[in-house]
Amino acid sequence: MTTETSTSPSPSNRAGWRSDLFNYTRLSSTQLSHYHEQGYLVIKSLLSAEGRRTMVDECMRAWVSEKGPYDPNANWLTNALLANIHHQSQAVRDYYFNGPLVDIAEQIIGPNLKGVTSQLTFKMRGHTKGFAWHQDNGYGELEPYNAVTCLTALEDNDEQTGCLWVLPESHKLGQIRPGLTATQKLAGHEVVIHPDESKARPLPLQAGDCLIFSCWMLHKSEGNFSHDKDRRVLFLRYADADAVEVYNGRQARLGRLVRGHSAYPEVATFEKDL
Numbered sequence: 001m002t003t004e005t006s007t008s009p010s011p012s013n014r015a016g017w018r019s020d021l022f023n024y025t026r027l028s029s030t031q032l033s034h035y036h037e038q039g040y041l042v043i044k045s046l047l048s049a050e051g052r053r054t055m056v057d058e059c060m061r062a063w064v065s066e067k068g069p070y071d072p073n074a075n076w077l078t079n080a081l082l083a084n085i086h087h088q089s090q091a092v093r094d095y096y097f098n099g100p101l102v103d104i105a106e107q108i109i110g111p112n113l114k115g116v117t118s119q120l121t122f123k124m125r126g127h128t129k130g131f132a133w134h135q136d137n138g139y140g141e142l143e144p145y146n147a148v149t150c151l152t153a154l155e156d157n158d159e160q161t162g163c164l165w166v167l168p169e170s171h172k173l174g175q176i177r178p179g180l181t182a183t184q185k186l187a188g189h190e191v192v193i194h195p196d197e198s199k200a201r202p203l204p205l206q207a208g209d210c211l212i213f214s215c216w217m218l219h220k221s222e223g224n225f226s227h228d229k230d231r232r233v234l235f236l237r238y239a240d241a242d243a244v245e246v247y248n249g250r251q252a253r254l255g256r257l258v259r260g261h262s263a264y265p266e267v268a269t270f271e272k273d274l
């Protein structure tokens, strides 16, 4: 399911950043039902053309300075991920902390919210390794189980360049524990689930569109088999402000509070002045 956005800024946002970079929207009840029933939703045009340009420029500066040119011999995670991109890009920081996804995450999760992951997930041309079927909660189980992953396309993508695939309604399976040890997780082992793929569907996105899905949604992507196009996505994740890391002695997940309040003082102050 895809949806259109309006361009009116959220009344709840504070002043002081370039809101012309983003298109604000609220989910309709039909959209919310689709998200809860199917486990995912595509939202059109959350980035304006200027927002996408600014974000790509800032992200590429960070990517090139850290990664250099694509190296087929590098580890797959090195080639695919750049963590904490909001530390290096103002446009990402504004989008993550004050952009339209905050309103959307609030509608799904509730009034108390934190941002728990920001990273680039890129498959530059030549990068033909995909991501196997997994749940994002399989890489790091957060509770409560209502965290939302948001993948914003920085350019048009499709099956050739390695768009996302989802298995609609698979979030109803609940938490799947892939059995990786803490050491394997730290070493970057890949979570691999083998579901019945007969109902899987590719979700090509246009630049500026955002695919959101549940922490239990099974998703995968193939590699980028284009010779002249990159597949660049901004990956953000939001969770309840009191969400804990089940795999880490149920300690509070650190993440910037973007709405409401947290019972954990370490969350209330985390990246507050960033």
Ligand SMILES: O=C(O)CCC(=O)C(=O)O
Binding pocket: 121, 122, 131, 136, 162, 163, 164, 219, 220, 221, 222, 233, 235
């Ligand atoms: O970027 C992709 O193609 C897949 C990313 C993904 O599945 C993830 O980071 O959880």
